[in-house]
Amino acid sequence: MSKFQAPKGVSEYFSPRSAHFEFVRSTLIETARGAGYELMELPVFEDTELFTRGVGESTDVVRKEMYTFEDRGGRSITLRPEGTAGVVRAVIEHNLDRGQLPVKVFYSGAFFRAERPQAGRYRQFYQVGIEAIGISDPLIDAEVIAIADRGLKELGLKNYRLEITSLGDSKTRTAYLKELRAFISGISLDEETKARADINPLRLFDDKREEIKKALEKAPVLMDFLTLESSTDFEAVKSLLTSLGIKFVVNNRMVRGLDYYTGTAFEFVHDGLGAQSGIGGGGRYDGLMAELGGSELSGIGYGLGVDRILLACEAEGLAIPEDLGLDLFIVPLGTSQDALLLAEELRSRGLAVDMAFGDRALKGGMKAADKSGARYSIVLGADEVASKNVALKNMKSGESVSVTLGSLANELISRTVNLGEHS
RNA sequence: GUGGUCGUAGCUCAGCUGGUAGAGCACUCGGUUGUGGUCCGAGAUGUCGCGGGUUCGAGCCCCGUCGAUCACCCCA
Structure with a gap:
């Protein structure tokens, strides 16, 4: 046995699988590039506060999954757990939103979360993502979703589904959360679940226990609280997707793990991976630019998990080329x-x-x-x-x-x- | 962070109720002078994850630890 082992829970790729990994990653990158998105290469570590504010204090990501350390200058640094906060920071810092809008960028690289490893869940994992910042329009929402969908299709994936919802604007949320909290206080829950619900009542919808699911059957649905504007937008996104020939199901109880999402949110789900079925997801974030000190611009983007998509390809038995191309x-x-x-x-x-x-x-x-x-x-x-x-x-x-x-x-x-x- | 299962050659694994390790694949070399993929022959390979304990003796039993895996939590 070798003296040194890789740190717990990291994914490593070498021949022949590295060729499959590279194929997945480059395919996802090329679909983004083919739609006018340009590379943004960012640091893998950032000021810790960027994530606590950007991702949200109430999220599990921030509360217990960040790799945080102090550098030699006493600054608190965190290995990036997701890509959007860094992109938005860079856009603000370099005034990229002063030019033509939207700013369309893609990124590809490693992300870090200190979770217990599991099938398709690693402490260092890879994502290819895009962000379109500066224009709020259902057309862009549809484009972003379409690009993600095409990336998956070009790999040959079939057994995945797209789930979408609208989380509404801040007005929608405030009104809805009030109702939801009231409803939850009326049902009996164990202490731990109660504590979770307190932090973010939406998360209860993710609970896998039958009795909880049953108790929530009559819970208020966010969709019913959408303001006219939000609901018009959502209808537009749906009809655009339909005319693009993209199949989706509306999941009005979708829970996103990051706090910054507003409006359109979506997830790509594959059932061949075990418990971790999400292979990618994203959504619109209307308040994030301002929250991080920029102008009041909205954005939308997605992150696709390269490791998980590779697993999905393997689950579907897709033939992936591994020819080195030697003459x-x-x-x-x-x-x-x-x-x-x-x-x-x-x-x-x-x-x-x-x-x-x-x-x-x-x-x-x-x-x-x-x-x-x-x-x-x-x-x-x-x-x-x-x-x-x-x-x-x-x-x-x-x-x-x-x-x-x-x-x-x-x-x-x-x-x-x-x-x-x-x- | 919690729980279940597992950890033997590069890979996949076997190893009966404890008696000092094996197979297949891969690899190297050969099958009469310099041409691979099939076939045949020969060969190399392991501190049996690590540390401790029980025993005359442990890969097999016990404890710890590290790692993997699966699930919970959560998510890409």
């Missing part, structure tokens, strides 16, 4: 230096080339060539170096043709060009 594999026979020089020369021409190391026997070298998945291979021995002629072997068909070393690059380029890799 050529060189098997040297006592000529490793010539092989390396040749490999570098070919690489400079844009070809993907690998070679065998470690003075292996011919059979071992060919095995390595086979395993690499390269489309072509050559054996480079003293003879080839002297004659400047090699047998270029097609690994799939097994056939080989004689080629001079000087023309090898062009030969490979013309043979792989129809694969769309060289331009």
Whole structure:
């Protein structure tokens, strides 16, 4: 056993699964990029207060799941538990909202929550997310949801569902929470549950116990308290989704874990992962910019969990490409230096080339060539170096043709060009 | 943070009621001179998660600890 182990609860990816992970992540990134969202690369740690204020004091994330520490200057620092607060901070700090609106950005990276690990729940996990800040319009809500949905579809996922709701504006919430608290005080609950309900009564709707579910059947529904404006917006979002051909179910008891959501909120749920069924979610946040010291602009965004989406792909048995895309594999026979020089020369021409190391026997070298998945291979021995002629072997068909070393690059380029890799 | 299950070669696992470790896959080398994927042969590999205890003796029993896993809580 090795002396060092990875910290508890982190996810790690290496071949062959790392290729699957990368495929999921890059697919999600490309769908965002394809809709005009631009990369925002942010620090993984921020001033602790950014999260306590941004995410909300009452949330579990802030109360017990943050990795917080003091840096050498005595500042309280926290590893980011989610992406939106940082994006909003950066937008405000760099005055990005002074230009054309909306500001459309995407991010991709690691996030941290100190929870007990579980299937699909890690202490360091990965998200790809987007934020559209500055314009409040059902059209943007629909676009954001559509992009998330398309990312999942492009991966080939089928067995997921989109749940949406509207949390209404602050007026809606105040009125609703008052009613809900009154209702809850009328039912009997154990101490712990009561304490949870006190902090955020909405969370009761997430309880999995049958008796609680039953007790809540007659609870007031937030949807009934929506102001005219909120409800008109929500209707617009729904009808846009429908015309986009995106299926959804309205879940008027959806509970989001972050306090800043207002208006449209949504979640992508997949049943193949065990208890942690959310693969992504998001919503509109009308008060966050102002709360963090910026202008009164609203925003909307989502975060998609890369680790969980990978699990969902695996649960659905989706074939994920793991081809390294190598054009050529060189098997040297006592000529490793010539092989390396040749490999570098070919690489400079844009070809993907690998070679065998470690003075292996011919059979071992060919095995390595086979395993690499390269489309072509050559054996480079003293003879080839002297004659400047090699047998270029097609690994799939097994056939080989004689080629001079000087023309090898062009030969490979013309043979792989129809694969769309060289331009 | 609470609870259940588990922890043996790189991987998947076997190891009977305690007697000082095994299989398959993968790996390396070979099957008469330099061409992989099938087949055959040979070979290497483990402080049995870690620490302590019981015992003449522990991978198998007990305690602790670390980790994994599943569920609760919560969420990506």
